[in-house]
Amino acid sequence: MADVPDNAPEHCPGTASEQAGKSASCQGCPNQVLCASGATKAPDPAIAEIGEKMSTVKHKILVLSGKGGVGKSTFSAHLAHALASDSTKEVALLDVDICGPSIPRIMGLEGEQVHQSGSGWSPVYVDDNLAVMSIGFLLSSPDDAVIWRGPKKNGMIKQFLRDVDWGDLDYLIVDTPPGTSDEHLSIVQYLSSTHVDGAVIITTPQELSLQDVRKEIRFCQKVKLPIIGVVENMSGFVCPKCKNTSQIFPPTTGGAEKMCADLDLPLLGKVPLDPRIARSCDEGKSFLNEVPDSPAAEVYQRIVQRIQDYCSNRVREEQSAT
């Protein structure tokens, strides 16, 4: 049974929720008796199905931040590009930002549509070894808004994990929306029967952003999601004319560096502000190919290397443990 059946009223709390069958909106719903009986609260069989499906995915990485607009999607996209530059690796990028999907544009796939295949939905390919899935591919026009409440978004995320024909993958990267909300709970829950390598946390240097990011870190700890490390993005801007650096988003409380030291987390790197990053995203190109010798591209490459090392160390640790 889906989280929100088609015949449920608009405010359905979700058939697997604590309130199922009991909330005010359940009054008069045809499923109320079934939902109130508790039968629908049993562990979702999809979790096991997703576990099965994900058994052919070697590494799973979530990209998170409590704060909006810090560059989660930009980082996810460039991590995917960088990993896929090794043509022997199969890489996929999944966008679970249901209300504000940015990945289609950043990957240069605006206007693409998903195709139905025998074994499910087929993702859209940027390259032979780089697959992408986003709700953006299911919308018919750039004006379409997805005005969905939580339970319906959860259903979509479930479908992305279970019904997309991902094939054998070396890396699955998941770009998430800002905050700690339904999408985050769902992705963690649906992946609970598989092994997730960990999360990369993105922040900008100022306290306004860090105060939200600290909460996201607590969320990870609560749901036992390992943290691969933190990336500080938009960290200083070097004027192209006079070469002086400006702290446009000032690290008033010591930035990610201090936060990582306080919380004992690895700082993976600091990516500066560079107008060419924003432009590459708008044009759907990889900044790493556009300006490979820029300081920002070098930082990206170093961060990606550290993430790869983390993932392969984890495999080695697991092998030596058995």
Next chain:
Amino acid sequence: MTRAKSDPDGNLAQVRHVVLVLSGKGGVGKSTITTELALALSHAGKKVGILDVDLCGPSIPRMLSVGRSDVHQCDSGWVPVYTDAQKRLAIMSIGFLLEDPDEAVVWRGPKKTALIGQFVSDVAWGELDVLLIDTPPGTSDEHLAVLENLKKHRVDGAVLVTTPQAVSTGDVRREITFCKKTGVHILGIIENMSGFVCPHCSECSNIFSKGGGEELAKLTGSVFLGSVPLDPLLSSSIEEGKDFTQAFPDSATFSAISSISKTLLNSLRTP
């Protein structure tokens, strides 16, 4: 709450105008713009309130240096916190209601909807000229909850904030559809973070591109309210909870903000 049942507007009865600050995109400066507009309007002699309904990332308290210890309850609900002695700027953040402000709020939609529903009508604003509502990014539970609970009262409309680049205007374009579908009038679009003038050599760099907000306004037939530059003095004022509009009255950023607040005020006068 002991609100008079005969009065459908309850706590909003003496609130003249209600304006939502929205954006489909995260981090474009919704909370910053809300704060600066509120300051500008209150310095222009208006009584202003800010309602912050961002549960996962409430920013308003920090931006205006107010703490949750300042919040009290009275017969008609929560008493907002005033930032000034003349009581011209009142703040209420949903963050104040959380037990541990450092804890992540990991709630599913229905629970958020319930809390916001209550919250929206439970603040004892008293008399206000303008109530600004700062929202989280997206088009989801929180937004629908706010609108549903304000339906009884008149909402003047929404101000949409975007940054200039296509990644952002693309999301805001969808937000416009959200407004149309939910019957929210669009008061106008603000382009934020457009152009950075180097404080050392005065060279202007368009870090997040330029002009996207104005283009979007044209494309969708909406009013363009103006653009606010990317200004390190603004981000540091916001960080420290200082009043930018008082500290830097000669800056280009200030004149952009004050012109936007004037245009907005005029559009509220002429419905």
